[in-house]
Amino acid sequence: MKDYLLIITKEGPVEETIDLSNLINRKVISAKGFVVGKVKRARLNSKLVLEGVFVSRGLFKEQLYLGSSYFDKLSEKAIILKIDPFVLLKGFKVITNEGEFVGKVKDFVRKNNSNEISGLVVKKRFRKDISVETSNIKAFGSSIILKENYNVPKKYFWQRSE
Amino acid sequence: MSQRSISGKDLNEAVTSDDLLGKDVIDADGKFIGVAEKVFIHPSTLDFMGIEVDKGFLRRGLSIGKDYIERIAKHAVFLKIRVAFEIRGMNVFSRLGENLGKVTNVELIGYKNEIKAIQIKHEGKNVLIPLNYIVKIGEGVFLNVSKEELMDFIKGKVVP
Numbered sequence: 001m002k003d004y005l006l007i008i009t010k011e012g013p014v015e016e017t018i019d020l021s022n023l024i025n026r027k028v029i030s031a032k033g034f035v036v037g038k039v040k041r042a043r044l045n046s047k048l049v050l051e052g053v054f055v056s057r058g059l060f061k062e063q064l065y066l067g068s069s070y071f072d073k074l075s076e077k078a079i080i081l082k083i084d085p086f087v088l089l090k091g092f093k094v095i096t097n098e099g100e101f102v103g104k105v106k107d108f109v110r111k112n113n114s115n116e117i118s119g120l121v122v123k124k125r126f127r128k129d130i131s132v133e134t135s136n137i138k139a140f141g142s143s144i145i146l147k148e149n150y151n152v153p154k155k156y157f158w159q160r161s162e
Numbered sequence: 163m164s165q166r167s168i169s170g171k172d173l174n175e176a177v178t179s180d181d182l183l184g185k186d187v188i189d190a191d192g193k194f195i196g197v198a199e200k201v202f203i204h205p206s207t208l209d210f211m212g213i214e215v216d217k218g219f220l221r222r223g224l225s226i227g228k229d230y231i232e233r234i235a236k237h238a239v240f241l242k243i244r245v246a247f248e249i250r251g252m253n254v255f256s257r258l259g260e261n262l263g264k265v266t267n268v269e270l271i272g273y274k275n276e277i278k279a280i281q282i283k284h285e286g287k288n289v290l291i292p293l294n295y296i297v298k299i300g301e302g303v304f305l306n307v308s309k310e311e312l313m314d315f316i317k318g319k320v321v322p
Binding site for chain 1: 186189235239252256257259261298299300301
């Protein structure tokens with residue numbers, strides 16, 4: 001590092017700070033270890049606190065803006081999140097409690113701008129999309145398992161919606 | 163036509179091998195492991211011991227003891243555990259989030275589903291990492307050391 005003249009008051013040592021330019025293009029890793037994407041831009045607020053980062057997820061995928069409250073660890077190597085962003089669930093298999101394949105996650109019903117969702121839109125070939133509320137979900141993992149008492153509506157695409 | 167029974171028990175609740183074989187096997191995390199293809203029965207006690215899972219073309223099968231099976235459902239067999247071997251191929255991250263490589267092999271304690279160490283491919287070398295370096299396993303493996311600390315550790319720990 002170049003020599004520099006320190007002009008600080010209560011701030012900590014410069015060695016313990018993070019150079020935001022080094023953060024650009026670093027990986028964003030979810031709590032479970034999914035690589036969410038790469039940091040494209042970092043945003044500070046008027047108090048010069050890091051508010052969030054824009055994350056590029058690759059071609060044809062919408063960018064994410066992740067708030068810093070979801071960061072678990074921030075280093076010049078990567079950002080590790082406390083959460084698994086709900087968008088990672090897209091394409092996940094949905095199965096009943098009996099192990100029957102219901103479909104794949106196509107879309108989400110969001111509560112607000114947080115990482116919480118209130119439901120999923122599930123798609124199966126030759127079937128109409130079905131909405132599943134999160135209250136009917138038993139477990140989120142490598143696939144989504146529905147609760148025992150949830151009866152999956154079976155609507156074929158040629159059936160009229162009621 | 164109803165069958166006659168001399169079992170001494172009501173077998174209506176029982177699951178048959180036909181019910182089990184060919185079913186998907188799903189681990190505790192909801193991950194598809196394979197298809198049940200064999201049932202193991204102890205030759206003298208006649209107890210159900212476990213199942214063999216076909217993991218697909220060119221992949222080695224997997225035997226799973228009955229203690230690891232949670233339930234046999236209508237369409238699948240659910241396990242109580244995440245299968246340790248399934249971490250093969252996962253990314254390994256340092257405590258700072260640096261990608262250190264992928265898991266190439268898993269060493270277990272005996273025949274149990276407990277990890278003793280993992281082997282990773284790091285910069286072209288196979289490195290054995292003991293369990294006490296692992297913090298968390300999800301869809302990736304998180305270690306409690308940085309890349310530099312790992313480099314210090316692996317001097318002399320490289321698997322030939």
